[in-house]
Amino acid sequence: SSVACLMMSGAAFAADMTVGFSQIGSESGWRAAETTVTLQQAKERGIDLKFADAQQKQENQIKAVRGFIAQGVDAILIAPVVATGWEDVLAEAKDAEIPVILLDRQIDASDELYLTAVTSDQVFEGKVAGEWLVKDVGDQECKVVELQGTTGSSPAINRKKGFEEAIAGHDNITISRSQTGDFTRTKGKEVMESFIKAENGGKDICAVYAHNDDMAVGAIQAIKEAGLKPGSDIKVVSIDAVPDIFLAMAEGEANATVELTPNMAGPAFDVLEKYLADGTMPPKWIQTESKLFTQGDDPKGVYESKKDLGY
Numbered sequence: 136s137s138v139a140c141l142m143m144s145g146a147a148f149a150a151d152m153t154v155g156f157s158q159i160g161s162e163s164g165w166r167a168a169e170t171t172v173t174l175q176q177a178k179e180r181g182i183d184l185k186f187a188d189a190q191q192k193q194e195n196q197i198k199a200v201r202g203f204i205a206q207g208v209d210a211i212l213i214a215p216v217v218a219t220g221w222e223d224v225l226a227e228a229k230d231a232e233i234p235v236i237l238l239d240r241q242i243d244a245s246d247e248l249y250l251t252a253v254t255s256d257q258v259f260e261g262k263v264a265g266e267w268l269v270k271d272v273g274d275q276e277c278k279v280v281e282l283q284g285t286t287g288s289s290p291a292i293n294r295k296k297g298f299e300e301a302i303a304g305h306d307n308i309t310i311s312r313s314q315t316g317d318f319t320r321t322k323g324k325e326v327m328e329s330f331i332k333a334e335n336g337g338k339d340i341c342a343v344y345a346h347n348d349d350m351a352v353g354a355i356q357a358i359k360e361a362g363l364k365p366g367s368d369i370k371v372v373s374i375d376a377v378p379d380i381f382l383a384m385a386e387g388e389a390n391a392t393v394e395l396t397p398n399m400a401g402p403a404f405d406v407l408e409k410y411l412a413d414g415t416m417p418p419k420w421i422q423t424e425s426k427l428f429t430q431g432d433d434p435k436g437v438y439e440s441k442k443d444l445g446y
């Protein structure tokens with residue numbers, strides 16, 4: 136097997152390693168950074184990375200994974216666009232003894248079908264965003280509109296759940312409208328425009344909760360075009376911590392974000408190298424950190440420190 140063979144080649148194995156990466160696409164600034172960081176990480180480690188962009192389609196991902204299996208790669212990374220429908224192709228990888236690591240999104244399938252998943256706790260992210268809002272509004276009535284991520288994706292499902300958990304029991308806070316913006320700026324803006332129309336020109340909206348910063352940036356644009364002030368007339372809370380949201384926070388146009396590292400590949404390659412060297416089994420979930428940033432956290436400085444990190 137490839138495991139035994141790599142065990143014999145010892146420390147030099149990383150240089151001989153070929154890894155296939157099925158990436159979702161480039162819907163967000165965070166996603167683009169993850170791609171950049173993954174390519175950098177592979178290069179630094181001497182890993183030959185085969186990159187496949189699925190253009191948001193699961194069927195393209197499944198094709199890419201089958202291609203990687205046919206090529207006999209040593210391992211496969213998948214950022215799974217949606218949570219369901221992975222059993223067959225993962226069973227094929229398992230039969231071929233090719234370890235699979237999930238990056239940034241979880242799936243609804245037996246964890247025996249993959250080696251590990253490197254992701255944030257997405258329910259927790261939603262909770263952090265919701266708890267920030269609960270604190271910020273106090274007893275005030277607050278109608279929230281929600282921009283969901285890609286339908287059927289684990290971050291959309293879980294970030295919604297966590298936020299709802301945080302506001303549960305606070306009857307002054309209600310989600311009045313909720314729709315997908317597919318994690319993109321364009322759709323985030325479009326959907327926010329329709330929310331504004333439906334909510335008295337935006338005057339009835341107290342806050343927008345976006346499942347990622349890109350949709351929040353689109354929403355900020357829509358709020359401005361409606362003649363309202365994002366960050367004050369309508370509060371803006373989102374997730375990812377991409378550089379642009381810190382620029383918006385510095386301008387007072389966004390209120391809070393929850394940081395998600397674009398470096399999922401580093402921890403993935405670390406455990407993969409160990410697994411291929413001597414069979415060391417990683418935990419089934421490698422959880423990345425989730426940290427809240429608000430306007431008081433030197434957004435200009437954070438922007439400066441992030442802007443060259445591959446975003």
Ligand code: GYE
Pocket residue numbers: 162163164165166239240290318346347348374375395
């Ligand atoms: O938050 C969003 C991206 O899967 C957790 O996907 C990731 C999400 C991220 O497009 O910006």
